[in-house]
Amino acid sequence: EDKVVQSPLSLVVHEGDTVTLNCSYEVTNFRSLLWYKQEKKAPTFLFMLTSSGIEKKSGRLSSILDKKELFSILNITATQTGDSAIYLCAPNSGAGSYQLTFGKGTKLSVIP
């Protein structure tokens, strides 16, 4: 059975702090891993990672994948209150399945 574990489940930080969110996974026929940000509505896409060791960056957010150890991390530097959200990790399995298996998410709260 596919399994995704995110840690921590929740996190409270002050503006300006740097945070690291973790995602470990076990899925069959792994193809890629996606990160989403969910505020009070639908998840919005952040990154898709397909290769180990290649860091994806978008502004203050960055992410990296380790396919050997089966985990990914999402870093957010200089956090802002607008970063408060639930961050979801979702590995994608291929082989005709096309499915994303979502973790429970990390709830990040950034306080001024």
Added chain:
Amino acid sequence: NAGVTQTPKFRILKIGQSMTLQCAQDMNHNYMYWYRQDPGMGLKLIYYSVGAGITDKGEVPNGYNVSRSTTEDFPLRLELAAPSQTSVYFCASSYERTRGGYEQYFGPGTRLTVT
């Protein structure tokens, strides 16, 4: 492009009633999905479709049905609603990137309460 649209936004059902949640996308994506999200949990896949006329079960299909007669539309049918189906329902669609992987785009969700 409107992206992925869902109707209704909110609905309250009585136990035993039926309803259809509508989902449409205008991005010409082949793949479409239905998820439910319960409080404090990640999204669970209910059904998915890889093209018009082709659907398959996800992780939690019991109590639901789908159809895919066109590329654009992917309605989700609830028969005999039960309190356990109280949840937020998200529809998503995706295409395959050239290097693999399926980036999914989500609709705004339907909040359903069954009492």
